[in-house]
Amino acid sequence: MLRYRFLFEQLVRRELRARYKGSALGLLWYLVNPLLLMAVYGLIFGVFIRSAPTSEHDYLLFLFVGLIVWLFFSQALLAAASALTEQVALVSRVRFPRVAIPTSVVTVQMITFCALLLLVLPVTAAVRGILGTPLLLLVPLVVCLYAFVLGVCLMASITHAYFRDVQPILSALLLPWFFLTPIYFVPEKAPGVAGSAVARTFLEWVNPIAPFIRALRAVVYGGVFPTAGELAYVAIAAVVALTAGQLLFRRLEGELAVIL
Amino acid sequence: MSGPASPPVVPGEVVLEHASRTFSPYGDRTRTLKEFAFGRRREAGLPPVRALDDVSLHVRPGDTVGIVGRNGAGKSSTLRVLAGIVPLQEGRVACGGRVVSLLELGAGFGREFTGRENVYLTGALHGLSRAQIDERLEAIIAFSELREFIDMPIRTYSSGMLVRLGFAITAQLDADVLLIDEVLAVGDEAFQRKCMRRISERIAAGTTLLIVSHSPLAIERICGRVLVLESGRVIFDGPTPQGLLEYHRLLGEGEPVIERVQPTGTRPGLVEALEIRDGSGRRRQLFHSGDPIRVLMRLRDRIPEGAPALVLAIRDRFGRPVFATQTRPQPSQGGAWMVFEIPRLALLGGDYDLVVGGYPEIDRLTGFSVAEEPDAEGVVDLRGRWSVQELIEVAS
Numbered sequence A: 001m002l003r004y005r006f007l008f009e010q011l012v013r014r015e016l017r018a019r020y021k022g023s024a025l026g027l028l029w030y031l032v033n034p035l036l037l038m039a040v041y042g043l044i045f046g047v048f049i050r051s052a053p054t055s056e057h058d059y060l061l062f063l064f065v066g067l068i069v070w071l072f073f074s075q076a077l078l079a080a081a082s083a084l085t086e087q088v089a090l091v092s093r094v095r096f097p098r099v100a101i102p103t104s105v106v107t108v109q110m111i112t113f114c115a116l117l118l119l120v121l122p123v124t125a126a127v128r129g130i131l132g133t134p135l136l137l138l139v140p141l142v143v144c145l146y147a148f149v150l151g152v153c154l155m156a157s158i159t160h161a162y163f164r165d166v167q168p169i170l171s172a173l174l175l176p177w178f179f180l181t182p183i184y185f186v187p188e189k190a191p192g193v194a195g196s197a198v199a200r201t202f203l204e205w206v207n208p209i210a211p212f213i214r215a216l217r218a219v220v221y222g223g224v225f226p227t228a229g230e231l232a233y234v235a236i237a238a239v240v241a242l243t244a245g246q247l248l249f250r251r252l253e254g255e256l257a258v259i260l
Numbered sequence B: 001m002s003g004p005a006s007p008p009v010v011p012g013e014v015v016l017e018h019a020s021r022t023f024s025p026y027g028d029r030t031r032t033l034k035e036f037a038f039g040r041r042r043e044a045g046l047p048p049v050r051a052l053d054d055v056s057l058h059v060r061p062g063d064t065v066g067i068v069g070r071n072g073a074g075k076s077s078t079l080r081v082l083a084g085i086v087p088l089q090e091g092r093v094a095c096g097g098r099v100v101s102l103l104e105l106g107a108g109f110g111r112e113f114t115g116r117e118n119v120y121l122t123g124a125l126h127g128l129s130r131a132q133i134d135e136r137l138e139a140i141i142a143f144s145e146l147r148e149f150i151d152m153p154i155r156t157y158s159s160g161m162l163v164r165l166g167f168a169i170t171a172q173l174d175a176d177v178l179l180i181d182e183v184l185a186v187g188d189e190a191f192q193r194k195c196m197r198r199i200s201e202r203i204a205a206g207t208t209l210l211i212v213s214h215s216p217l218a219i220e221r222i223c224g225r226v227l228v229l230e231s232g233r234v235i236f237d238g239p240t241p242q243g244l245l246e247y248h249r250l251l252g253e254g255e256p257v258i259e260r261v262q263p264t265g266t267r268p269g270l271v272e273a274l275e276i277r278d279g280s281g282r283r284r285q286l287f288h289s290g291d292p293i294r295v296l297m298r299l300r301d302r303i304p305e306g307a308p309a310l311v312l313a314i315r316d317r318f319g320r321p322v323f324a325t326q327t328r329p330q331p332s333q334g335g336a337w338m339v340f341e342i343p344r345l346a347l348l349g350g351d352y353d354l355v356v357g358g359y360p361e362i363d364r365l366t367g368f369s370v371a372e373e374p375d376a377e378g379v380v381d382l383r384g385r386w387s388v389q390e391l392i393e394v395a396s
Helices: A002-018 A026-048 A059-081 A085-093 A100-128 A133-162 A166-179 A197-206 A209-222 A228-259 B033-037 B075-082 B115-125 B130-144 B159-171 B189-204 B216-222 B240-253
Strands: B014-023 B049-059 B064-069 B090-095 B099-101 B177-181 B208-212 B225-230 B233-239 B258-260 B271-278 B293-299 B310-315 B321-327 B337-342 B350-358 B364-370
Touching: A002 A100, A002 B115, A026 A059, A026 A100, A059 A100, A059 A133, A059 A166, A059 A209, A085 A100, A085 A228, A100 A133, A100 A209, A133 A166, A133 A209, A133 A228, A197 A209, A209 A228, B014 B075, B049 B075, B049 B090, B049 B233, B064 B075, B064 B216, B064 B240, B075 B090, B075 B177, B075 B208, B115 B130, B115 B159, B130 B159, B159 B189, B177 B189, B189 B208, B189 B216, B208 B216, B216 B240, B225 B240, B233 B240, B271 B350, B271 B364, B293 B310, B293 B350
Parallel strands: B064 B208, B064 B225, B099 B177, B177 B208
Antiparallel strands: B014 B049, B014 B090, B225 B233, B258 B364, B271 B293, B293 B337, B310 B321, B310 B350, B350 B364
């Protein structure tokens, strides 16, 4: 794999360049796009819907921290799902580790995520005073998030190559999934949910991205340690997703040139 | 992409041991979950195609091997297996050293990348490090003759420039095994000669060459050894002259392979059978320029009012259209044989595909070959007379 590090770097660069090609803002679109989305969501949940079920003082920051995690997850998933089928020429003619293709796509989204995180961090640091030992967990949490998203994306990209419904299904699922994810609300304070253990379990634990959002928000927004349960979940989910993703990808990649 | 344990090989050595590979005749493409979950796909029922059927091959370093055979005999599949792109189902494959295939000129180019950036990307795809590409960069730019354009995004390149860049990179990869599918039709003639010179240099330097070609002339010029494939099996493996004789015998005698093409729509095909016959009514696959040809197509029994036009097209070996014509079958012609007569085949040596179908679908496909003529090259037979004459002044 080391031999192909340079290839991976080149593919990431190509991916970065191919999006928003020739546009005036160029690479800045990688930030403008999510920032715009965040502004709209901020307007909807922070202003229009005033009864947002939290008692957060800095609701917009609360929202944004969750939102950038979600944007990374959802954008990476959509882009990775179609990544292999978009590279038919490459896959059917050149021999190289196919895993480099979805990985480079996810990594590009990861770069965006990190850039957004670096924009939000100074603000939360100034407004919320989060500088403390919990912040030491930031890097391990981000690494776990990357591993988790990469694992899920590997599964999505390889299964989409075989069954072309995967990407449409994902894009149909992502919007309802967003509304069921504790990004703009806190389950324990949401009316109708707070009392139901089943609903809370579902929102907090069954949805695999939720613990990642809550853990990162604890560190970046709350300035506190995530719960032990969240930390364990995040670490295990990262290992399981990445292992499963790699196994599935390796099992199915041999026939890629025939299938595509 | 690790198969069963590969036999040990030295750089430049190529080994296939009892290699077998089948493909579904319709490809495995565009499966949807629905088809997967709710039973068979609608075209199920045709047996899989054996593209490689127990093929064994041993190529020593520095050998030059031409692979010939009729359309669908497994030539390209063999190359793709050797290139490590398609895995085997049975048997073993091993290629020693760096394997480079000319199937891939420009595959993976980033359109927004400059020529120079694409050199690095393509080098990386072949497992080269930045330093190794740095070493070769100057030679690549010089070979491509694109120095003024090398820092422009390649979306501004013409297709000829892209292929030049692609070949220039491939040529500098120092392959131990070089795989070529069809002789290059790259850029202008001067550049083609340069490519052939470069390939010859590599051969002289000890590179092993495996080339698939429909052109006996090219094989004769380059290869010392010929492999004739038929239905996925090696039916001849030996010196070039005998191999080409065997190939011609195969083309002249064999029953033409008529392929039923994957229907692209749900309607039944318009043409149910296709044959090519010569002037005396015999089924053949090899013709000479100027021969008469009769193409016979049996229409399906029921032809509705407003049926699509029946299109007959001839394509060259690169899939480029050479000729197409159409007619509109009437309902009264259901079940009849349509005949298209070509009194004089105005094509020059090479392999061609003949496709027929109700527009825009292709129902049947077959290949035919035209023997090389000693005094002309190209696609269209426009051979005329050379003479010396007094210039006739034309009043202006």
